[in-house]
Amino acid sequence: MRVTKKIKEKQIEILGQIYAGAKPELVYSNPFELLIAVILSAQCTDKRVNVTTARLFAKAPDAQSIIDMGIDALEQEIRDCGLFRSKAKNIMATCRTLVEEFDGEVPEDFDTLLKLPGVGRKTANVVSSVAFNRPAIAVDTHVFRISNRLKLATGETPMEVEQGLMKAIPKEKWSDAHHWLIWHGRKICKARKPLCAECPLAEVCPSNEMK
DNA sequence: CTCCCGATAT
DNA sequence: ATATCAGGAG
Numbered sequence: 001m002r003v004t005k006k007i008k009e010k011q012i013e014i015l016g017q018i019y020a021g022a023k024p025e026l027v028y029s030n031p032f033e034l035l036i037a038v039i040l041s042a043q044c045t046d047k048r049v050n051v052t053t054a055r056l057f058a059k060a061p062d063a064q065s066i067i068d069m070g071i072d073a074l075e076q077e078i079r080d081c082g083l084f085r086s087k088a089k090n091i092m093a094t095c096r097t098l099v100e101e102f103d104g105e106v107p108e109d110f111d112t113l114l115k116l117p118g119v120g121r122k123t124a125n126v127v128s129s130v131a132f133n134r135p136a137i138a139v140d141t142h143v144f145r146i147s148n149r150l151k152l153a154t155g156e157t158p159m160e161v162e163q164g165l166m167k168a169i170p171k172e173k174w175s176d177a178h179h180w181l182i183w184h185g186r187k188i189c190k191a192r193k194p195l196c197a198e199c200p201l202a203e204v205c206p207s208n209e210m211k
Numbered sequence: 212c213t214c215c216c217g218a219t220a221t
Numbered sequence: 222a223t224a225t226c227a228g229g230a231g
Contacts, residue, residue, distance in 0.1 A: 026227075042228035048218060049227085082216040086230075120229045140227040158228090182227065191225060192221070 001206040003151040008168050011150050011204050015180040018200050022179035024130055026050065031106040031131035032098075033057060035116075036066075038123045039091055044081045052081050063095040063104045090118025108132045122158065125178075135174040137165045142185030143178060149189060149207040 001007075025046040028034040033053065040049045056077050060066045066074060075088040094116045098104055106127065107113055113124040125138035137143070139158035143165075147153040153164025169177045185191075188199050194207075202208045 024227080038227070039229090041226085043216075043226055044228095045219070045226050080217060082218070082226085083214095083228085084216070086215055090229080118229065122228060126227070138227075141225080142227070185227095190220095 003204075003206055005168075007204050008150075008152050011152055011201060012169060012173070012177060012180075014201055014204065015177065015184060016173070019180040019183040022176070022183045024126075024179070027053065031127065032062060034131045035094070035106050035119070035123070035127050036091060038126050039094070039118045040078060040081045040087060042087070043083055048081060052078055063098040066091065066095045067099065087118065093117035094119065106131065108134075110134075110136075121162070125162075129175045129178065133175075135171050137162055137169070137174045137178045139165070140182065141191070143181045145191060146181045146185045146189050149194075149205065150201065151206050 003011075024034075026034065026037045026041065027050045028037050036056075037049055037053050040052060056066075059077070060069050069077075071088055071092050074092060075084055078084050078087055078091075081087065097116055098106065108128070110124055110128050113119055113127055114121065119127075122138045122140050125136040128134045129136040129138065139147075139162045144158055144161050147161045147165060148155070152168055153161045155161040155164055165177070166174065184201070188195050188201075196202055196205075196208050199205065199208070
């Protein structure tokens with residue numbers, strides 16, 4: 001199947017219909033909590049992150065109190081999320097930066113977010129989009145996989161896919177579409193065993209194994 | 212490119 | 222047993 005612009009529009013239309021109202025599964029109550037939750041979510045399920053952050057924020061609700069608890073305690077607190085040593089190190093360094101340079105607040109500027117330790121392009125885009133309501137498309141493992149399978153946007157790197165998606169999707173839908181793709185990746189177009197037989201996008205998917 | 216890493220699904 | 226989970230740093 002050749003995926004024309006027309007077909008991409010149809011893919012986006014269907015995604016918007018089935019995943020209308022999709023929002024993050026991560027639980028957070030302010031930009032700081034979202035930032036920490038997203039850092040923790042690398043190679044970890046959101047469900048597990050939510051259990052961890054609920055416990056963590058009850059003890060340390062802001063940057064200064066995380067600094068105060070110390071690196072060893074932080075490591076133990078987030079252990080269940082995996083990659084815990086590097087995550088603890090990055091969270092600690094990020095909290096110091098927030099306190100020292102931004103009065104304990106999370107900066108809104110994308111490039112400033114990117115400079116925070118442990119914050120890469122994907123995390124910066126999520127915070128920018130979700131916490132500060134700016135149009136952005138964070139390309140995580142799901143968005144990357146689904147975009148390539150649909151050929152909605154193709155590329156070897158998340159950056160390439162991100163740029164392809166920005167061309168294929170109107171700007172006002174960027175943030176929503178980002179969530180549509182994630183939900184589709186979780187519910188239907190799974191990494192290991194995609195459920196093509198029950199996929200509403202089967203007709204417009206070049207990777208569909210059925211028919 | 213490799214390494215970090217526990218929990219979970221298959 | 223193994224692949225995968227809202228990645229990022231060196």
